[in-house]
Every structure is written in structure tokens, then in C-alpha cells.
Amino acid sequence: MTTPQPPRRRDAAENRAGILIAAVAVLADDPHASVEEIARAAGLSRRAFYGHFDDREAVVRAVLGAGAERFNAIAQAVSDDDPRRALAQLARGLWDEAQHVHVAVAIALDERHGPLTAQALAPVRARLAEICERGYAQRVLRRDVPPEVTARLVEEAARGVITHVDPEISRTHRLPERAVLAAAGLGWHEIDELIGER
Structure with missing residues (x-):
């Protein structure tokens, strides 16, 4: 029988949350920021940082995990019956969220963190696959390739917009x-009609 652990002290939980918030802000300015810089931004010592995270990579992984949870929630909230509108809603929701953590998203999509990101975002991918399959069956999305290929093409298009396009241009257009x-x-004309632009 295991002995119940005492509840975690409130200040410890607050410190951990503060480190995560600071990490997002610091990494936005410098994706290569050190543990010292993250700890300083959180108002903590290196020792306090290491009381919560083993190393810099651990805090980066925690930031990516928290972001993935928000992305997965957005994907689950997309409910339009029209697969075309559902795709547009998914793209807009993920883009809007990505703008708050743009550098964290760029880190999530780099080669080093790719496998972790793929695992964390499995619910987003599943939702995208479901939308593409419905669109294929309803003949409103492309039928020249299987729906799983369409889902991959959509994912790569979204990745390109998130990591390489100026946010103001993306928002305006x-x-x-x-x-x-x-x-x-x-x-293009069908897209104009669908998203309400002429």
C-alpha cells in the first residue's frame, strides 16, 4: 500500500506555472535562451528552476505539451457539418492560437521536436483526417488523391503559413x-465565396 503524498505547496505550483509563462515569453525573443534567462524572467533562481524541471529541454517540452493541449481543444471544437467550412474553422482557430506562441510553434515543428509534436498533436491530426474523409465522401474536397493524402497536403500547407508567412499578411488576406x-x-473563387470574400 502506498503512502499518500502531501499536497504540493501552492507556491511550488505557482512557481512552475510562472516558469512556463516566462519560457514562452523568453523563447519568443530568443529561441535559444538559456535556463538562466528563463529563470530570471520568472523571478526565480536557477536552483528553483531545477526544482521543477531537469533541464532546458524539459521546460521546452512542457511548453510544447501545453500548446498541444490548446490546439487539440480547438480541433475538437470544430463542428461544422460542411467539411470545407470545418477546414476553414480549424485553420483559423489554430492560426489564432499559434500567434500567441509563434516561436514555440516554430520549435514544435523543427526536426528535433517533430516526433514529440506529432504524438502530442495526434488528436488534431485525427480530426483533420476525419474532415478530409467526410469531404472526400461528400465530393466537396479533392478526389484525385485519397483523403489521407489530402490531410497531409493540408497539414503541410498549414505548417508553411504558420512558420513562413508574415502574420499581418495572413490576417489581412x-x-x-x-x-x-x-x-x-x-x-480561389470558391474559397472567396466560402469565407465571405469577393
Whole structure:
């Protein structure tokens, strides 16, 4: 029989949350920021940092995990019956969230963290696959390739917009929606009508 552990002290939980918030802000300015810089931004010592995280990589992984939870929640909230509108909603929701943690997203998509990110974002991928399968069955998304290929094309289009396109251009021209819908086989005029632009 295991002995119940005493509840974690409130200040310890607050310190850990403060480290995560500081890590997002510091990494946004410098993706290579050190443990010292993250701890300083959280108002803590290196020793306090290491009381919560084994190393810099551990805090980066925690930041990525928290971001993945938010992305997964966005994907689950997409409910439009029209797969085209569902894709547009998914793209807009993920883009809006990514803008708050843009550098963390870039880190999540780099080669080193790719496998971790893929695992953490499995619910987003599952939702995307389901939308593409419905769109294929309803003949409203591309049918020249299988739906799993369409889902991959959409994912790569979204990755390109998130990591390489100026946020103001994306917002003004609604590039997240346009990129994923074009990858899913829609023409520009159809996209204009779907997202309410002429």
C-alpha cells in the first residue's frame, strides 16, 4: 500500500506555472535562451528552476505539451457539418492560437521536436483526417488523391503559413483558410465565396 503524498505547496505550483509563462515569453525573443534567462524572467533562481524541471529541454517540452493541449481543444471544437467550412474553422482557430506562441510553434515543428509534436498533436491530426474523409465522401474536397493524402497536403500547407508567412499578411488576406482549402482542392473563387470574400 502506498503512502499518500502531501499536497504540493501552492507556491511550488505557482512557481512552475510562472516558469512556463516566462519560457514562452523568453523563447519568443530568443529561441535559444538559456535556463538562466528563463529563470530570471520568472523571478526565480536557477536552483528553483531545477526544482521543477531537469533541464532546458524539459521546460521546452512542457511548453510544447501545453500548446498541444490548446490546439487539440480547438480541433475538437470544430463542428461544422460542411467539411470545407470545418477546414476553414480549424485553420483559423489554430492560426489564432499559434500567434500567441509563434516561436514555440516554430520549435514544435523543427526536426528535433517533430516526433514529440506529432504524438502530442495526434488528436488534431485525427480530426483533420476525419474532415478530409467526410469531404472526400461528400465530393466537396479533392478526389484525385485519397483523403489521407489530402490531410497531409493540408497539414503541410498549414505548417508553411504558420512558420513562413508574415502574420499581418495572413490576417489581412486570410491565408490560413486559403492555404488549407486550396490544398484540399478548392479553387480561389470558391474559397472567396466560402469565407465571405469577393
